[in-house]
Amino acid sequence: MTTGVRERERKFEAPEDARLPDPGELFGLRVSGHDEVELDATYYDTADLGLARAGLTLRRRVGGDDSGWHLKLPVDADTRDEIRRPLDPATTAVPEELVELVRVHTRDAALEPVAKILTRRRRWQLVDDGGTRVAEVAEDGVHGVRLSPASGEENWRELEVELVGDAPGRLLDAVESELSGLGVHRSDAPSKLSRVLGDRLPAPAPGRTHRTAGDVLLDHLRTQVTTLRAQDPLVRLDAGDAVHTMRVTARRLRSILQGHRRLIDRAATAAVVDDMRWLGAELGAARDTEVMAARFAAAVDAVPDVDVLGPVQAQITRRFGRQQREGRSRALAALDSHRYLDLQARLDDLLDRPPLTRHAAGKPRPELRRAVRAAWRRTAARHDALASAGDAAERDAALHEVRKAAKRARYVTEVAESVLGKRASRLRTRIKDVQTVLGDHQDTVVARPVLRELGAQAHSEGHNGFTFGILYAREAAVAQELRARLPRAWKRLAKRARSL
Structure with a gap:
């Protein structure tokens, strides 16, 4: 044992x-x-x-x-x-x-x-x-x-x-x-x-001077690779939040590489980017199910007892218990795969022989500011596209695209913080505010069809689906409230971005 x-x-x-x-x-x-x-x-x-x-x-x-x-x-x-x-x-x-x-x-x-x-x-x-x-x-x-x-x-x-x-x-x-x-x-x-x-054993690495933009980028990449590998045994041990941390780190590595293509060769890092996307997806099933199960359990607890009709909690546990087991098996299979070991070798090569471009030899401040501004423009473009969204489904999909772009912008900004200082830190905070609103909104988008399905299942099994209807209505109300909060959060972000 x-x-x-x-x-x-x-x-x-x-x-x-x-x-x-x-x-x-x-x-x-x-x-x-x-x-x-x-x-x-x-x-x-x-x-x-x-x-x-x-x-x-x-x-x-x-x-x-x-x-x-x-x-x-x-x-x-x-x-x-x-x-x-x-x-x-x-x-x-x-x-x-x-x-x-x-x-x-x-x-x-x-x-x-x-x-x-x-x-x-x-x-x-x-x-x-x-x-x-x-x-x-x-x-x-x-x-x-x-x-x-x-x-x-x-x-x-x-x-x-x-x-x-x-x-x-x-x-x-x-x-x-x-x-x-x-x-x-x-x-x-x-x-x-x-x-x-x-x-x-190798001597401890000397303190990094960050003389070039490439120095800053590589230092950040090293930190993320170390974090990713540190989570591996914790995921296998089923330690709390390990899957989440590893998934976020994979996403962060992918975003850093994609957001600094002026500094690091795009073609040479394409395989790592693809593998990080794959790893995040393999870990995602376990994490998403874990989050959804906790969300629904808390939502049921908030419903007055008189409105909880039928074995609601048992139905939720049965559904997500199976999915959590399947998600964990999928995550462990990914960590045991040849592709995962090949990814580790690619990460070694990335850090030992980084495919930096000539721009990486430039001064950190202008190069990293340029990367942050590019990531911000990409996010703003996704936000502008909201105006052309048609029905609710298109609107929700467009909001999700803004969220994904905001995540990348946040991770790119993190790289620049050691050089750009408080301005970058404040911008990252504003990006995270928007990202949080959009992330909470996406949770409601994912939750509602599941609740509809659970309600229909309850009815087909001879139970009352009323409680799932209550939960669905509450999720819809939360989504509406979050969309109402977005303009103010976005305005504050845009103001901060203009000052960088």
Whole structure:
């Protein structure tokens, strides 16, 4: 059985000559328990250290309270999600469930032992005045062995402070401040493994100077690719909002490439754009169903009990439960497909050998302003087309086109914010205001035919469709109210766009 836990911890260098404080003296906490354990961990990675380069660690550890397989996924500098699997005494092979979770980084390359770390750990449990455990302090004597192809050994001592439960993150800052006064400083290595691997890992990228428009664009693309890949294991684990985040990131990447064709070659990125559109569609079924199910459940809860006739909620659950299962299967099939792995290779090529145009060598400010203005003109043209829409269906379709153009304009504007500053930030805010109105309107457009269908289904099954009629009427009223709000939101956006 796979389980997960979130770790919040900070590591500190503890030289042999450094005086370590009594853990009970740290920020007024009391020691409630103390013990010693020995930990024997073997770390696995690909030959090119694909996991370590992405900030992940995969180990098989014996000893302590949590012997087993541990996969650590980075969240931020102090936080990791640890996925655990129990040990199988019959084999040391990496469990298939964990192999799947790291496939986006391994591309199905073999996982093999790259390091062995032996730790003699002294642990103290710290509690507050109320007796609630808030932290664990560990003093580790570490012996690290780097395995093939370039072997090596190292011994060191470190201090690790891990928060427990809902303990506030500021406690880590308090610990760091207190320890620094004793000559014990935060470790430069984010993990024991990274210290053992040493120069086998690439050096941290230097601070980006953004000397050219291409620099800014590539920096933004790197961030989005990292986000996309970070969501992969979370989607597989069915973590909340992971599908949504991954889908939005795919859309954002596609929009950035499409919105900067003056800076990056259109033909060379066409395959990535197509693949991002495909990925978004494959993820969309799961996400759209999830949103619609929650929307309808909340809508039914808002209807007075006297007006809820028949098994309304059960009918909604039955319909969307099946669709959610089908949508999740579709999303997972996409992540397991050859096309998805090919997309990862294309993204590597895009970042390693970016097909920049000669304009990308230009100064960031004029080039990125030009891209934002082009995206705005495209959005304005879609808005102008509303006037020629005929019936309600054409109007709704035209509003959806404005929404899609506004999304692209927003993502293009995000790229420019680091260069154009507050003007771009304020424009992005106004674009988002319009996008939100149009997005809410599109939700009503999608919801109404489903409600009509559910009402007809209720009738055909011998139930009363009255409640679905109420929900339909409310959706229609919401749509009308949203269309009434659009002119004001658009006027504010247009005014802000003219000032850029």
